[in-house]
Amino acid sequence: MDGDVKKDGGAAGIHRHDGAPRGATRHDGLDRRAVVRALAGGVAGLAAFAGRAFAQGSPGQDAVLEQLIQQSQGRNFGQGFDSASRTILMPKASLPTLDPSTAQTSEQFIPRYEEIVARGGWPTVPQVERLRLGNRNPAVPVLRDRLAVSGDIDPAAAGAGDVYDSYVEAAVRRFQARHGLTVDGVVRQQTLKALNVPAQVRLAQLRINVVRLRTLSSNLGNKLVVANIPAAQIEAIEGGVVVSRHVTVAGKPDRASPILQSRVVEVNFNPYWTVPVSIVRKDLIPRMQEEPDYLTKNHIRIFDGRGTELQPTQINWNSNEAVNYRFKQDPGDFNSLGSIRINFPNKDDVYMHDTPSKSLFGEDFRFHSSGCMRVQNVRDLVVWLLSDTPGWSRAEIDAVIKSGERKDARLATPVPLYWVYVTAWVTPDGVVQFRDDIYSRDGLAASQGAASRG
Incomplete structure (x- = not known):
């Protein structure tokens, strides 16, 4: 099976043939996949795994924990991996795309990408249908090198070989998170396409977006909503922290969502x-x-x-x-706006809203609308927008939606709103993010293929 890492020794020696750890019964839930993921997580993963085992009162838990510790110190999951997991960081969910320091931080990373380009960039990963944990493929060593150049994997800790092991999977997950892709640790078409965007294109994106960010990152206010169109994502930001992040469906390339600045003033419930x-x-x-x-x-x-x-x-x-x-x-479940519409003054007559087509939020390519933005978990966003407006608690909002009654809520304090077009930025923790130039506004020929996926 693709997901069985037993081939490269990742979990060898601590399982019975039926997948349960020695000394534990099957109902403990301590299967091979759980063990491997605990090991891949280093100290933090072991602690979490052990906590679950003790909480379940599993028989043989002391022996299992001891075996895990011994395995983590072996040749496949050595101390080097734990060191790498501490230095190669996943993006922090609390850090916003727009921050007073975003432009400066992004600019500081330009020399690093200039150096990557000067050294010849990164290798092109060969075409494969799919790569996942446990696979053996000649493309894996090239993938390791590619991820090492961009800083997604520590070459000193990652080892070598053609087996897609937990080091590579963790690095792919980080890469996917930095590029707005589904974070599943599996290399498919979209992840492979992002991996093979040339380094010089990424460098050019950083340079272009630093200019954009300089005009966007100041005087943002304490409470605001930022919709980054290429990321198909909305952030509710308060006190410089992302309090909620929402996947969106934005405008098609031929019906682009506009760049705008406005203020959210009203919410319509059960709208026509x-x-x-x-x-x-x-x-x-x-x-x-x-x-x-x-x-x-x-x-x-x-x-x-x-x-x-x-x-x-x-x-x-x-x-x-x-x-x-x-x-x-x-109004109704069939309505194209769903149960909620969020209004803000703008010349393009666009708005944010719910949708009955929830399945679109699970796609990597989310550009299907005619300019408006469909918002996943929009009710959570509305609860936050109306938090300062009397009479609109979560319970009251839920009750109105359930009733099907047409009703409007005016925000006591309008919330600043920014629809922006940012395809590259660096957050204060030093994680570089890239997105497809979906509307071909970066002027880079190598990145203009993004629109063809729709």
């Missing part, structure tokens, strides 16, 4: 959705030509300029006549 004219023209008319009952199935009603409701059969769908009418979708 008035279909924008651009969507009527580009999407609704072609859809009605194919599916005459589309509006009826999706609870979308048609109104003329005097507010009189029309039937779909009264409109010529083989023309642009429909753009002269107003299309309004009723």
Whole structure:
């Protein structure tokens, strides 16, 4: 099996053939994967694993813990790995993209990337369908070298060989986190593509984004919302700390989400959705030509300029006549805005909202909207936005949404909002982050392939 690391000795000698540690019964839950992950986590991983074992009251727990400690000091999980785990850091979730120090910190890393480029960059990892823990593949040594150059793995501690071991998996997880990819430690197409973006492109991204960050990182305020479009991510920031981070679905490359500064002023619960004219023209008319009952199935009603409701059969769908009418979708689980819409003044008529299409949040490529932003766990964001507004506690918000009643909440204190376009930045802990130039605004030919994934 792909995930079985027994081939390279990672867990050899401490398991029965059925996967349970010697001296423990199967119901202890101490299987090979858990042991390997505890070992890969160094001291912290062992402590957490031991804590779980003692909490479960597992028989033979002393023997298991002793075996873990001995194994961690062996040739495969030596002290060097623990040292590497302390120096090669994962991104801290509490550190925001925009901080007063972001521009300066990012600029300080430019010489490091200049040196990488001067030395020839990093190697290109050969094309593979998938690499994961336990795999043996000639591409693995190249992958180790690639991760070492970018600082995701300590070459002195990582060893060598063509086995995709726990060192490599931990480094891939870090790399994925720094590039906004699904953090699963498995090399697939998107991770491989990011690995093989040339070092000179990453250097150019840092230089370009330092200029952007200088205009964005000052006078931000104490409480604000930052939506980084290329990252398809929203951060709720208070006191310089990210209190919640939300995956988003942003605009398609041909219907880009705009860069803007505004203030969140209102939240609509169980909203109607008035279909924008651009969507009527580009999407609704072609859809009605194919599916005459589309509006009826999706609870979308048609109104003329005097507010009189029309039937779909009264409109010529083989023309642009429909753009002269107003299309309004009723509230409900089917509504394109979900149960929440977040409003802020802007010339582009965009907003942030819930969505019934929750599966899109799990994709690495999240650019499917017509300019607005769909927000994962939007209710948590709204609770934070309304925390200073009387009458809108979490319980009260939940009750309104459950009732299905149309209701609006005006924020007692509007919250500053920034939609920004940042494809490279460095957080104060020294972790370099990169994202695809999804709208090709960096002017770098080698990074313009990102849009083709959609």
